[in-house]
Amino acid sequence: MGQRLTDDEKMTLKTGAFGAVLMVSNADPGLFALFRESFAASGAIAGASGMVKEALTSGPLPKLPRDSALEVESLVLPALRRGIEILAEKVPQDVPVYRAVVLAAADRAARAHNGVSPAEAEVIARIRGVLGADATGR
Template sequence: MAELTDHERATLKRAAFGVVYLVSSADPGFLSMLRESAAAAGAFTGARGLARDVLTSGALPTLPRKDPVRVEAEVLPALTESLSILRVKAPDEVDNYRDAVLSAAQRAAEAAHGVNPSEAAVLAKVRAALA
């Protein structure tokens, strides 16, 4: 398995968890957030290889809470940076990471009441950042 620095691991993790936060904030509500978080966690634990290792170990990342605009401004570039890191250090893991993040985002969006227009917009931005 590729050796990533602590900073690189943190970037991958912050981006993936940030995506889930963006989806959750697009459909506010405490119960929705719980359902969405549980659904996303299932996607992360179901990931393979390095993606699973990074996304299921260590502390949760710190994100600028209560400000989805700031989170989006941080998370979308972090997704792009994460793919760049993996392309250099672990090219065979790019698809695993991309699949885990997309699966978590999709599961979170579907978890509470189906995908609403705000969540669909977030999913489109995430897909674009991971393209």
């Protein structure tokens, strides 16, 4: 099955996943949109499996900056990269699960309010690039 993740490693995975959704929300801001986007993304996160599900659905939520999209991105993109490294080392079979969950959550967040804007599509492309995922999310 692989090795257990530490609390810090789980928080890294959460920071990446929840932060990716925040990055998408920040790309096309609006208070009402934020609630719809967060709700839509939560379904993808809840649908995770294996160690990814355990990491994303247990324990405290990550503390993410709210003031600056650049600040969010500078925290989230390295967390996504590190999350892939952690999983590749400890539970390699869950790497595609993490990629798929993060991309599905980001996509659902983008589609939740008036479809995917060009700014949201650009953010999703950056997330996909960091995750090393091809166009299908694998």
